[in-house]
Amino acid sequence: MNHYEVAIIGGGQAGVPLAYALPRAGKRIVLIERKHLGGSCVNFGCAPTKAAIASARLAHLARRAAEFGLRIPSVEVDFAAVIQRARDIVAGQRSGIERGLTGKDNPRVITAQARLDGRDGDRFRIVAGDETVLADHVVLDTGTRSAIPPIDGIGDLDVIHAGNWLEHTELPQRMIVIGGGVIALEMAQFYRRMGSEVVVIEALAQIAGSEDPDVAEALQDLLEREGIEFHLEAKIDRVEKRGSGIVVQIAEKGAIAGTHLFVAAGRKPNTDDLGLDTVGVKMNRGIVEADERLSTNVRGIWAAGDIRGGPMFTHTAWDDHRVLYSQIAGDRSRTTERVVPYAIFTDPEIGRVGMTETQARKSGKEIKVARFEIRRNSKSLEIGEPDGFIKVIADASTGQLLGAMVMCNEAAELVHIYIDLMNARAPFSVIRDAVYIHPTFAEAIQSAATMLG
Ligand SMILES: Cc1cc2nc3c(=O)[nH]c(=O)nc-3n(C[C@H](O)[C@H](O)[C@H](O)COP(=O)(O)OP(=O)(O)OC[C@H]3O[C@@H](n4cnc5c(N)ncnc54)[C@H](O)[C@@H]3O)c2cc1C
Numbered sequence: 426m427n428h429y430e431v432a433i434i435g436g437g438q439a440g441v442p443l444a445y446a447l448p449r450a451g452k453r454i455v456l457i458e459r460k461h462l463g464g465s466c467v468n469f470g471c472a473p474t475k476a477a478i479a480s481a482r483l484a485h486l487a488r489r490a491a492e493f494g495l496r497i498p499s500v501e502v503d504f505a506a507v508i509q510r511a512r513d514i515v516a517g518q519r520s521g522i523e524r525g526l527t528g529k530d531n532p533r534v535i536t537a538q539a540r541l542d543g544r545d546g547d548r549f550r551i552v553a554g555d556e557t558v559l560a561d562h563v564v565l566d567t568g569t570r571s572a573i574p575p576i577d578g579i580g581d582l583d584v585i586h587a588g589n590w591l592e593h594t595e596l597p598q599r600m601i602v603i604g605g606g607v608i609a610l611e612m613a614q615f616y617r618r619m620g621s622e623v624v625v626i627e628a629l630a631q632i633a634g635s636e637d638p639d640v641a642e643a644l645q646d647l648l649e650r651e652g653i654e655f656h657l658e659a660k661i662d663r664v665e666k667r668g669s670g671i672v673v674q675i676a677e678k679g680a681i682a683g684t685h686l687f688v689a690a691g692r693k694p695n696t697d698d699l700g701l702d703t704v705g706v707k708m709n710r711g712i713v714e715a716d717e718r719l720s721t722n723v724r725g726i727w728a729a730g731d732i733r734g735g736p737m738f739t740h741t742a743w744d745d746h747r748v749l750y751s752q753i754a755g756d757r758s759r760t761t762e763r764v765v766p767y768a769i770f771t772d773p774e775i776g777r778v779g780m781t782e783t784q785a786r787k788s789g790k791e792i793k794v795a796r797f798e799i800r801r802n803s804k805s806l807e808i809g810e811p812d813g814f815i816k817v818i819a820d821a822s823t824g825q826l827l828g829a830m831v832m833c834n835e836a837a838e839l840v841h842i843y844i845d846l847m848n849a850r851a852p853f854s855v856i857r858d859a860v861y862i863h864p865t866f867a868e869a870i871q872s873a874a875t876m877l878g
Pocket of ligand 1: 434435436437438439440457458459460461462463464465466467469470471472474475537538539540566567568569587588608695698699729730731732737738739740742770
């Protein structure tokens with residue numbers, strides 16, 4: 426039986442960089458991936474969705490050409506070509522990873538479904554396809570998949586979800602999206618801008634459930650202006666096929682008909698067939714419990730990325746590999762105590778870091794809040810992108826930022842100014858008193874900070 430110092434199960438956003446890094450520290454590694462290296466992000470998540478969203482934005486801008494004094498008589502969407510472009514980007518990124526990792530002795534890559542199978546003395550036994558290997562440490566990085574809610578009739582439908590949307594090359598005529606979270610909103614706007622009618626059905630009273638209500642309302646308003654229909658606080662009783670389409674039956678609201686159903690109702694951890702019970706790893710509803718060093722309750726078994734619950738992003742999974750490197754091969758100083766930002770890649774984007782206003786108020790701290798409307802920024806008018814606002818929340822006694830929300834063009838880039846400030850634990854006056862280039866959206870970042878005092 427082959428023995429490795431570290432076995433990584435799952436070639437996702439933590440597993441791949443860790444497989445590169447650990448051999449450089451002299452560790453003998455095996456990386457076991459059941460399907461494609463790169464995981465969700467590369468194969469159907471961040472990469473293709475952002476590629477598709479770029480096509481959608483271009484279509485949207487082309488339709489607005491007259492506002493800029495240009496004549497583009499008609500904008501024709503070749504949906505299959507849009508999907509093909511996204512697939513090509515996936516193929517390019519995936520083959521880059523494959524070229525870098527496969528055919529090597531260390532790290533060795535095994536393509537197979539893996540599961541833990543108890544211990545052999547101090548070592549963990551892992552079954553990977555028809556091979557069994559032993560490891561001193563095991564890193565679990567198996568990610569998540571789309572959760573399909575147990576709605577009556579859903580099993581009879583051919584649903585589209587985050588894992589299979591790239592296989593659908595025909596433009597849906599009328600798409601019903603179940604869920605109002607990040608993936609749902611990004612995809613709803615994508616299909617709408619491609620030309621589909623889109624209806625979003627959300628169980629909660631607001632979309633983007635983790636955001637402040639004013640942020641969610643502003644985003645919903647923008648999406649409604651593009652023609653997306655929303656049904657909030659909607660409890661779905663059942664779904665069914667009707668003719669060549671589908672019907673979603675909503676309690677007390679009636680039936681909504683569509684041609685396609687996109688289910689974006691949460692993610693489910695890929696831990697059900699991992700054999701974690703054979704070594705006693707603790708889980709809570711499928712989520713692996715791990716501490717700030719990413720150690721599970723079983724010494725030698727570590728968990729990274731989405732399967733730990735909490736913020737499910739590529740950048741957090743990627744940073745987990747640095748924590749694991751530090752814990753397994755380094756000075757053990759790095760932990761998950763970190764500032765975690767994220768973005769919603771609608772157009773305009775939302776860039777977020779730290780607490781929301783709601784969370785800050787609940788924290789009991791004395792806070793200052795400032796809101797700056799993007800249309801007051803001159804560049805936003807010059808380039809025709811006046812929608813959105815910025816909200817910054819600071820600790821009233823120290824002036825340090827507790828959180829920020831930026832909604833505007835390129836907000837996912839701009840919010841990094843606030844991220845840096847928070848990482849430096851510097852007061853907002855650092856931004857307020859600096860000189861920013863005119864005309865830029867960055868000036869709006871400064872304007873919001875200036876409003877804090
Ligand atoms: C549609 C969509 C859009 C997204 N957009 C963004 C975005 O813009 N920005 C962002 O930060 N995040 C985004 N995400 C989230 C991001 O993709 C994930 O947070 C990230 O990929 C998590 O990385 P991971 O390593 O935990 O898991 P994954 O990337 O999911 O990798 C897990 C890997 O483990 C493999 N695996 C599972 N079980 C086994 C097993 N038993 N044996 C062997 N291999 C196994 C899987 O095949 C997979 O390759 C998006 C997700 C989706 C679905």
